[in-house]
Amino acid sequence: MAEVTLKDVVKVYPNGFKAVHGANLEVKDKEFVVLLGPSGCGKTTTLRMIAGLEEITEGTITIGGKVVNDVEPKDRDIAMVFQNYALYPHMTVYENMAFGLKLRKIPKPEIDKRVKEAAKILGIENLLDRKPKQLSGGQRQRVAVGRAIVRDPKVFLFDEPLSNLDAKLRTQMRAELKRLHKNLQATIIYVTHDQVEAMTMADKIVIMKDGVIHQIGDPYSVYFEP
Numbered sequence: 001m002a003e004v005t006l007k008d009v010v011k012v013y014p015n016g017f018k019a020v021h022g023a024n025l026e027v028k029d030k031e032f033v034v035l036l037g038p039s040g041c042g043k044t045t046t047l048r049m050i051a052g053l054e055e056i057t058e059g060t061i062t063i064g065g066k067v068v069n070d071v072e073p074k075d076r077d078i079a080m081v082f083q084n085y086a087l088y089p090h091m092t093v094y095e096n097m098a099f100g101l102k103l104r105k106i107p108k109p110e111i112d113k114r115v116k117e118a119a120k121i122l123g124i125e126n127l128l129d130r131k132p133k134q135l136s137g138g139q140r141q142r143v144a145v146g147r148a149i150v151r152d153p154k155v156f157l158f159d160e161p162l163s164n165l166d167a168k169l170r171t172q173m174r175a176e177l178k179r180l181h182k183n184l185q186a187t188i189i190y191v192t193h194d195q196v197e198a199m200t201m202a203d204k205i206v207i208m209k210d211g212v213i214h215q216i217g218d219p220y221s222v223y224f225e226p
């Protein structure tokens, strides 16, 4: 089971700015939850605290029923996909996807199997020898997703993964990510400022504003302020 919970989670940055004010949230196992809100409302901060990339000032986060406040990112059974893809430019697609598994001392044949399976799912088998600069934006995004998939995590964290793509590709990738969610049977927490993305992909939408969770509901019951 891979439910994620936030209990009274507060983030105050070292400069004293309070980015998240006592967030409470329950994400169920295999649920696709979208954190939606304008730029600067605290979505990424929230996601990074779940990932363990940002310290929690107050409160408790659990993943799979276990308190993770003091657990290293690599031991959290999560994988994160970043907006800027964060691919290593000097490595091939294959090496980018394999890198995290090498660090975890996964045996090479197992790495090879996982990379090739993920590449197949994402339709990038023919790109494994390329460097990131030889890829289109959509292909880079698939590699970034592939790098998360090979880890086989229970929870995927997506931070505005489509915002650098053009409108047509965004529409296509929305459908792909939705399908991927069904296939992977994983829990997804997805950050965006795009209402259409939220409406088309979420099981549940969490609306944030100024560091506060304002509403939580299914796509038909939440109200977007114009």
Ligand code: ADP
Pocket: 013, 014, 015, 017, 019, 037, 038, 039, 040, 041, 042, 043, 044, 045, 046
């Ligand atoms: P969002 O993802 O919704 O755009 P963020 O979580 O990135 O919002 O940021 C929330 C707020 O916290 C913003 O006002 C941002 O300027 C501020 N912030 C982000 N990182 C830091 C930091 N390291 N130090 C101080 N303030 C920060």
Ligand code: ADP
Pocket: 092, 094, 095, 108, 112, 128, 129
């Ligand atoms: P290392 O850097 O540890 O020497 P290699 O890059 O030699 O690792 O790759 C190890 C294995 O990974 C190879 O035997 C091969 O099966 C697989 N591999 C590496 N690159 C590719 C690729 N572009 N396409 C398919 N398989 C690859």
